[in-house]
Every structure is written in structure tokens, then in C-alpha cells.
Amino acid sequence: MFDLIAFDADDTLxxxxxxxxxxxxxxxxxxxxxxxxxxxxxxxxETEMHNLELFGYxxxxxxxxxxxxxxxxxxxxxxxxxxxxxxxxxRDMLRTEVRLLDHVEETLARLAQDYPLMIVTKGxxxxxxxxxxxxxxxxxxxxVQIVSEKSQEVYAALLARYGVPPARFLMVGNSLxxxxxxxxxxxxxxxxxxxxxxxxxxxxxxxxxxxxxxxxLEHIGLLPALIxxxxxxx
Amino acid sequence: MFDLIAFDADDTLxxxxxxxxxxxxxxxxxxxxxxxxxxxxxxxxETEMHNLELFGYxxxxxxxxxxxxxxxxxxxxxxxxxxxxxxxxxRDMLRTEVRLLDHVEETLARLAQDYPLMIVTKGxxxxxxxxxxxxxxxxxxxxVQIVSEKSQEVYAALLARYGVPPARFLMVGNSLxxxxxxxxxxxxxxxxxxxxxxxxxxxxxxxxxxxxxxxxLEHIGLLPALIxxxxxxx
Numbered sequence: 001m002f003d004l005i006a007f008d009a010d011d012t013l014x015x016x017x018x019x020x021x022x023x024x025x026x027x028x029x030x031x032x033x034x035x036x037x038x039x040x041x042x043x044x045x046e047t048e049m050h051n052l053e054l055f056g057y058x059x060x061x062x063x064x065x066x067x068x069x070x071x072x073x074x075x076x077x078x079x080x081x082x083x084x085x086x087x088x089x090x091r092d093m094l095r096t097e098v099r100l101l102d103h104v105e106e107t108l109a110r111l112a113q114d115y116p117l118m119i120v121t122k123g124x125x126x127x128x129x130x131x132x133x134x135x136x137x138x139x140x141x142x143x144v145q146i147v148s149e150k151s152q153e154v155y156a157a158l159l160a161r162y163g164v165p166p167a168r169f170l171m172v173g174n175s176l177x178x179x180x181x182x183x184x185x186x187x188x189x190x191x192x193x194x195x196x197x198x199x200x201x202x203x204x205x206x207x208x209x210x211x212x213x214x215x216x217l218e219h220i221g222l223l224p225a226l227i228x229x230x231x232x233x234x
Numbered sequence: 235m236f237d238l239i240a241f242d243a244d245d246t247l248x249x250x251x252x253x254x255x256x257x258x259x260x261x262x263x264x265x266x267x268x269x270x271x272x273x274x275x276x277x278x279x280e281t282e283m284h285n286l287e288l289f290g291y292x293x294x295x296x297x298x299x300x301x302x303x304x305x306x307x308x309x310x311x312x313x314x315x316x317x318x319x320x321x322x323x324x325r326d327m328l329r330t331e332v333r334l335l336d337h338v339e340e341t342l343a344r345l346a347q348d349y350p351l352m353i354v355t356k357g358x359x360x361x362x363x364x365x366x367x368x369x370x371x372x373x374x375x376x377x378v379q380i381v382s383e384k385s386q387e388v389y390a391a392l393l394a395r396y397g398v399p400p401a402r403f404l405m406v407g408n409s410l411x412x413x414x415x416x417x418x419x420x421x422x423x424x425x426x427x428x429x430x431x432x433x434x435x436x437x438x439x440x441x442x443x444x445x446x447x448x449x450x451l452e453h454i455g456l457l458p459a460l461i462x463x464x465x466x467x468x
Contacts, residue, residue: 054325054328054329055294055328055360056358056359056360056361057360058294060289060294060295060298060358061294063298064294064297064298064321064324067301067317067321068318068321070314071314071315071317071318074314076313076314076315076318077314078314079310080304080305080308080310080311080312080317081310083301083305083314083317084302084305084310087298087301087302090298091288094288094289095288124290124294124358124359125290125358125359125380125381125382126289126290126291126382126383127290129382146359147359148359148360148363149360
């Protein structure tokens, strides 16, 4: 049924958004003298969206956006010491230990018996490599691809590189925007496993996803049974 | 003679270090009220080396190091406005137009007739992809690999992936540390084309390179003739 099964990493295999949410809470606290929590959140989101094209995904770009947010909401009154603390927040994020989601290890072990597995993730190159190494899961994967964007074109190029027809490709992830819709649009299969927290940028209104067919699972532990069912039908 | 010829990108195909050098000059000027040019250079270099393991290569990590340098040399007196200017330096760097080195286009066009060509470069993923696209040279390359480090292990993994024996691989670049020595140590061939400016981190004392055999060329335009000569001998 499938020649290749690929997984998103952040918030699909291990917790990630919790790290950003916790950091953003510390930023709000740090800037409480200058602006309300809502104001910090709003300016940070705008700054991130403004910077995304140039800075790309990942902790370093996020940190530059946090610094610009501090400058903006404080109207230039933020202190050098506080800027230094924001760079330290980046260090803390980069050093945060990888925490696997429930059922990840057993699911990968089970599926790796029958399928080549791949990671497709975006973010800072070195940081993503560190997470993959630290997760202890690297040995289950035949391919690891760290990409700057997860668009339909990027998936098409990956499948062409490995000679996998879209119809025999399954992508598993927590983002409709990055993991599900571009793959389904290409004629591939996708499994959507929502994470309790999703970054606003990755959120897509349900109606935008309306025409596309994909499977939704509550957690990754349910994936082997779904794949068996699909294989039996297909 | 060769199954694959690979090129470093920054300062091998196009100018890069000039962008860093120009930015560092602007930083020195910006911080002149707080510290001498030598002091800024020294602290920036130390900060970069300290941050390299965690932040990796590329403009975003360099920018976080510039910000920490400003905080350190000013002993916290640097203004919010000046920090904002440093983030703007990052934007300027990322937006700098790609300038090819002399002879690059004719050399790639000539070699692509006979060999599959590859780019192997390190840095920020999105920034490197942007440069490759903007250079107009992407169509000459069969493979593009953006890596977080150019170690012997990374080259070995790349060659294994493409099924190329080291003895039939040639790497071309401006860094002894990243482009030449790890490839030669693996049993591959390397051509060293020094760039007038080389980042201190990439510099290796000549004696450290003593046991290794590689070719040195004055500019990339001389590469096709060298390869013809090697093919005739080999």
C-alpha cells in the first residue's frame, strides 16, 4: 500500500509548541512593565509573520522577533540586561530536552518492520539535527529531510528524489497546513494528528480543508491499526 | 575519473565573507562610543565561538552574537535603538544580492557537460536556498545539500547516499577545514581555491594540512583544465 511513510517531527513525535508557549509566557512577564500580555502576544505574532519570509522557521528567527517585539512594545525603553535575557531564552529553548509524545516509540518500532520511514521537518538545521539525535529515534528512519518550507513543491521534489509515486506515500503530522493539505493535493495520503497546542501560523480554518480527504487520529498509537485497515482495503 | 564533483558555495561560487566583513565594519562604527575596533572584533569572535555549537552557522546566529557583543562591550549601555539597528544589519545581509565570483558560470557550464555537479554548503537553510535560487546557477547542479557541519562523517554519509566511492569524488572549495581536509582524509580528491578573505574559524595552520594531498588553484576558471589533466593521468 505504501512505499514510504513520513512523519513531521515537532509536535508529532515530540513536544515543541509547549517550549514556545512557555518562552512566550516568560517574555510577557519580562515585558509586563511596558505592555499588557495581549499587546506582547499581538506584536510578537505580527513581528514573526513580518520576519518569516526572511528569517524562516526556528528558534533563532523567533528570538530575533522577540527582541524586536521588546524594542517595539517598550518604545525603546527595554534595557540591555533585558535584551540579554531574551538571548538567554533562546539558549534555554535550544537546550530543552526532547520529550517524546506518548506511543511514539512503539509506533515507530511497529511500522519500521514493514515500511521505510522518513522524517520531514522544518526549522533551524542544527537544532533539528540535535533534536533528532537526542530523541533516540533516529535509527527507525531511513531518510531525514530538514526543509525550509513544507509546500506541495517540496513534497513533490522529495518524492521524485526517492522515486515514490504520491499514491504510495503517507504523511503523518499535526499541521493541516504543512503536513496534510500539500500532500493530499499532490495525490498522496495524510494522517492528521492534532496536537493540543498549534501555532497560529499553522492553523487553517476547517472550511479551507473542506475538499481534501485525509484521516484524523487522536494519537499516534492508533496509526498502525489505521494503516493495516487501509492496506486491507487498498 | 570522477562520478561526482561537488562545490562549496559561499566564497567558492559567490562572495560571502565580504558581506560579513562589511557588516562587522558597520558594527564597529556603531559601537565606537563604547569600545575600540579591536575590542569589538575580539569580543565578537569570542562570542561567535562560544555560540557556534548551539546556534550553528549562518546570519541569524551571527546576529545574536553581534547583539551579545554590543551588550558586553558597552557594559549594558547600548541603546534599544542600536539593538534595533543590529537586527536591521541582519536584514541587510539576508537581502544582499548574490555576486558570482569570476569564471563561475563558464566553469559550471563546461563541467556539467561531463559530470554530475553538487553543492555542499552550510548555513541557515532558507538563506542558503535563497542564494542558490538567486545565483541563477541552480540548473547546473544535480544535487544540493545544505548541511549543519562539513565533517568527514557528513561527507561519508553524502557519498554513501549517492553510491559514490570517495576515490571517484572531487570537492572544490575555499576552506581547508571544511572543503579540503575532511574529503582528503576520506580518500577523496579536493581542490583548494583560496578566497582573499577567510573567516578566522575556517583557517587552518599550513602545518596541520601537512600530510594531506590536494590541489590548489588561483581561481575556479582553472578547474576544467586541472580535471582534464587528472583524467588523462588517472
